[in-house]
Amino acid sequence: MRHWQNGRLALSVLAALSLGVMTACGGDGEASDADGPVTISVATFNEFGYEELIEEFNASRDDIQIEQVKVGTWDDAKANLYTKLAAGSGLSDIEAIEGDAMPAILAESDAFADLTDPELDGRWLDWKAEAGTDADGRLIGYGTDIGPEGICYRADLFEKAGLPTDRAEVAGLMGTWDDYFALGEDFVAKVPDTAWYDSSGGVAQAMLNQVENPFETDDNTVAVDNADLKAVYDTVTGNVEKGLSTRLAQWGDDWVASFQNDGFATMACPGWMLGVVEGNAEGVQGWDFADVFPGGGGNWGGSFLTVPAQGENIEEATEVAAWLTAPEQQAKAFAAKGTFPSQVEALDSPEVNEASNAFFNDAPVGEILANRAEAVTVQPYKGPKYSDILQAFQAALLRVDDGSQSPDESWDQFLTDVEALG
C-alpha cells in the first residue's frame, strides 16, 4: 500500500526524464540568432485540431518550428499551469486556457504577456476578445474557438413518442425553456424509460450562460444568493421529480454509457460537443442537430491561447499564436475537429459554412452553429471565482439528482461551500 510513494517516485522519475528531454531538445532561446530555428512549444488539451496546421507551418518556415504538447483534459492542463505559474518556470511558450477559467487567469494577468496588436482589432467576435482582455485593457488571450449551442436530439425516439422528427419542425417547438421542458414532459409520459435530457448539470450550465451575473457582481463580489441563480436551481431540481433528467453526473461512466442505452433524447450541444456525442453514441442511429436553443442563444466554452511572461521567446510565441488563431487556420481546425471558430471572417468561410455532419443525419452543422453564434446576446459576467463556484453548484445539483439530499438542504450546503471557498 505504498502507492503514494510510488506515485511520487514515478513523478520524480518523470520529472527527471522530462527535464532530460527538455534540455536535450532545449537550447530554446539560445538559438534566436542565425544559428538555427527557434522552437516554440504549444500546450493544448482535448482536441484543438492543430496537427495538420503545425505541419503546414513547420514546412513553410525555417526560422521558427512549432512543437505541440498535448494533454487529455483541461483539468490536467490546469494543474500543470497553476503549479508552473507558481514555480515561475517550466511552462510552454504558448499555453491554451479553457474559456470558463479565463477570468481566474485574468486576475493573474501579470504572469502573461500583453498580446495587444492593433492589426488584429476586429479579428474576433467582440465578446470573445473582451473575455481575453484584463482590467487594464491588455489582451492576454487570443481566442481559438467558441461554443455556440444548438440542440442535439434523437429523431428515432422522437418518432416513438409521436413527436415531429424534422429538424426545422423540432426547432419550432423549443423556443423557450418552458416550451422545451413542457415538450419533455410529453415525451417522458410516452417513453417512460428514457429521460428528456442528458444531465441536470448540462442544462443548468446552458441556462446559466444566459444569466448576466450568475455568481458574482461586476465588481467581483460573490453573490450566489440571487434570484436568477435560484430560479435556475429551482427549475432544474424541480425537473428531477418529473423524470426529465437522467440524474447522472455529466462526463461520468454512467453518463457515457447512457448514450448506448437510450438514456435520454436531447442535449445542449456546443460545437465541440458534437464530436463527444459521436464518440459516445458510436453505432447508435437517429441523432440529429436542430438550429434552435431555448431562451435564445447560448455559448458554452471555447478556449484561448496565451503567452506566459516567463517564456524566453515571447515575440516568436506571439507570432505563432496570432497565426494559429487567424480565421483561415481556425476554419481548418473546425474541419478537423469541429471546434467552431471565434473569428468573424471564419464564420463566412466555405469550410465552415458548407460543413455537414454525416452522423447527425447530414445536418448542416457549419450553418447551424453560425446561426447559433449570432443568436448569442448575453455574455454572463464571470469573475475570478467563477469556476470554483460552478463546481460547487454542479455538486449541489448532483446531490438532488442522486437522492442524497432534498433541494433545500442541498442549496443550503451550496451556500456554505461557497462561503468556505475563502
Added chain:
Amino acid sequence: MSPSPAALPAAELTPVTNPRPPWRQRLSSWDVRTAPYLYIAPFFVLFGLVGLFPLVYTAWVSVHDWSLLGGQGEYVGLQNFRDVLTNPYFAKQLVNTVSIFLLSSVPQVVIAVVLAALLDSNLRGRTVWRMSILLPFVVSPVAVAIIFGSLFGDRYGLVNQLLGGIGLDPVLWHVDRFASHVAIATMVNWRWTGYNALIFLAAMQAVPRDLYESAALDGAGRVRQFLSVTLPMIRPTMVFVIITSTIGGLQVFAEPRLFDETTARNGGSDRQFGTITMLIYDFGWQLRDLGRASATAWMLFLIICAFALLNLFLLRRFGVLGGER
C-alpha cells in the same frame, strides 16, 4: 585503531624526527572509523532533501497566508489550522479515510497471510502461481480505477446488473457512503493483496522446516502448525506490513479520485468518499490556497504517526493474532 608509537617495541621505534604514524596507516584508521558513515550517508542526505526539508518547509508554509500563484503572504500563526478544523468537510473526510483504510488494510493482511500459506505448500507449478498473484500490482492504478469504476457504475455497471440478475436491488456505489468505501477498498485490495502475500511468503520460506517436523511429530495438523508455528515466526514481517500499509492506506488518493464522476472530483456529490489527501489537493490546487493545504498535510502527518504508534503498541501488547500469550 593504529597503535601509538609509544606502545611499539623499542627495536621498532621510528626516528624521533617523525613521531607520527605513516600516512597509509593513518588513512586506513580514518577509513575504518568513518567509512560506515559515508556508506549510509547517501540515504540520509537524500532523505534530508526529499523528506525532512519538505516536512519543515510545509510547516513554514502552513503558518502563512500562501497563495499558489501569489506566493508567500503574511504570517497568520495557527489560523490555517483553525480554518481547516472548522471546515465542515475535514472531519467527514477524515472519517472516510479511516473507514477506507480499515476496509482495505484488515482484509488485505488476513487474505495475504492465507494466500502466502497456500503458496508455501507443495503446489505444482509453484513459480507460476507465485508470479501470477503479483499481476494486479503491475497494472497501473489508473487503469484499475477506470475498469473498477465502470464495474461499479450505479446504473449501467456490471456489478449492479449481476445483483439485478439474482433479484437484488442495485447498490448506489457512488452515492451511498459505505458502499463507495467498499468499492474503493476493493480496488486497493486488488492491487496490494498479492504484493503483501509475496512479502509474507518470503518470511514463511525463512521459517526453519524442522519446526514443522517437530510439530507434526507432536500431532499438530496443518491448521495448528499454521497458527502455532508460522504466525509467531513471521511476526516481524507482520509488523512491517501493517505499518507500511497504514502509512499508505491513510494517504489513499488515486483510487477515490478516479472513482469520482463529479466535475470537481472531490469525492462524490457530498464528499461521500473524499479522503484527506483529496482535501489537500482541493485546498492547494483547486482553491489555490497552499496555506490551508499545508496545514492539512501536517495534520495528516501527525495522524499517521499516531496510527503507526497505536499499531506498534497493539502489536506489542497482544502479539499478532494471539500467537503468544
